[in-house]
Amino acid sequence: MNRRPARTRPRATTRTRTLPSTLAALSAIPLALTACGTGVTSDPSNPQGPEETVEVTNCGRKLTFDTTPENVVGMMPSQTEMLIRLGLQDSLAGQAQTDVSTLPEDIAEKAADVPVLSTDAPPAREDLLATAPDLVVSPTEYEFTAEQGFASIDQLKENGAQAYVATGGCADRRNTAEVTDVLTDITGLGAIMRVPEEAEELSAEAEDRLSAVDDAIEGSQRPSVAQVYVEGESLSAIGAGVEADIIKRAGGDNVFDPEAPEFAEFFAAEINPEEIISRNPEAIVFGVSGPAQEEETREYLHSTFPDVAAVENDVLIAVSQADLHPGTLGNIDAVETIAEELHPGAF
Known part of the structure; x- marks a missing residue:
């Protein structure tokens, strides 16, 4: 997949572990x-x-x-x-x-x-x-x-x-x-x-x-996408919630199933790197709180997944973590950003 410079599948069993602190704060929400x-x-x-x-x-x-x-x-x-x-x-x-x-x-x-x-x-x-x-x-x-x-x-x-x-x-x-x-x-x-x-x-x-995004990507092939959150050496997959719907609206096919047991009670689950390797996504979307975390996450992804298609083709899409929160107009910003990166020829 060709892409413009960045702005800003085999089925494996996901093993849920302790969530990183930033996402764990949200797990208190019923x-x-x-x-x-x-x-x-x-x-x-x-x-x-x-x-x-x-x-x-x-x-x-x-x-x-x-x-x-x-x-x-x-x-x-x-x-x-x-x-x-x-x-x-x-x-x-x-x-x-x-x-x-x-x-x-x-x-x-x-x-x-x-x-x-x-x-x-x-x-x-x-x-x-x-x-x-x-x-x-x-x-x-x-x-x-x-x-x-x-x-x-x-x-x-x-x-x-x-x-x-x-x-x-x-x-x-x-x-x-x-x-x-x-x-x-x-x-x-x-x-x-x-x-x-x-x-x-x-x-x-x-x-x-x-609607403009829908019209632009209509008929386009949907690349496979993994949405992750990285905190230090901790890796979490985002499989449900508005975060997953953002990927869908942007024209991506999430490699994690929102109906899977690991997402039954929370939209995220901590995973082993092998879960990403086994799914070999064409793009990886990740939320960041600022430039420092974006740089750290990119370094982690390159060092951990050098042979994954998304990393090989540098389709690593950073979005503001705030744009992934519920009830924000930033959800639409995230859809636009991700869609333009997944389907560069459509915009």
Whole structure:
């Protein structure tokens, strides 16, 4: 396979071991949700009022909003970005986990004055509650784990706040999440925050970008792809969740089966290098937190898999780890990046 310079099968039994620390943090999340449903009803106590009651089903919970939330917290840059792109920067009372990824340049300035509640982990319970939020938007349910010292969903409710979790990050949806789940989040947050026109515009733009990829790669041969995460000498295969759907939407054929037992309870499984060698993928996709990890991962892949087709042909595709999180517009960025590398002649 020929490819442009990088930007930024035999069946074997996968042996699951202990996950690397970065992915293991997510394993505390019970597995992920149902699609979000929205509804709008008139408030009988104020039939002439400017606002109507909005009901949203999220992670199996019914959220009811009689008024528009005024103090909103984005628990990850991905959620903060979506809120800003919906025109809601003036409603932001806090942003969290800001070192996980940087906001896109075109909106970064709009978050400059938003208080930072945490940098590399969810905010402590007292720090989050101190902002007096009425809505907290999160990529997963992990951010509400009381045992970790975070404010639980019940504790937020006791303090007058409701939690909205990205559809793809809800516990019973995490392993079957799809890229298009982000459209559900746009619609849901647009309804909650009473900005339906902005939500419709943002959703249409996202759909157009996905459709453009579909059109470009239609009829193309689907190369085999292994999606991995490397931390030190630890190697994990990504076989399910929105991560796997990103590969599918980008026109790749994942060498790991999301229905396999090793992915029944979590979207990733630590593997031995032999699992990659036996499948001999034509491309390897890997998530990184920055340039240093990208360089380290490339060195690891070249030294560990010199005879694997993806390495021999240098089809090693790095994507931002943040773009693989549930509920982020970055999922679409990842689809575009991977598709252009897998099908360079189509773009």
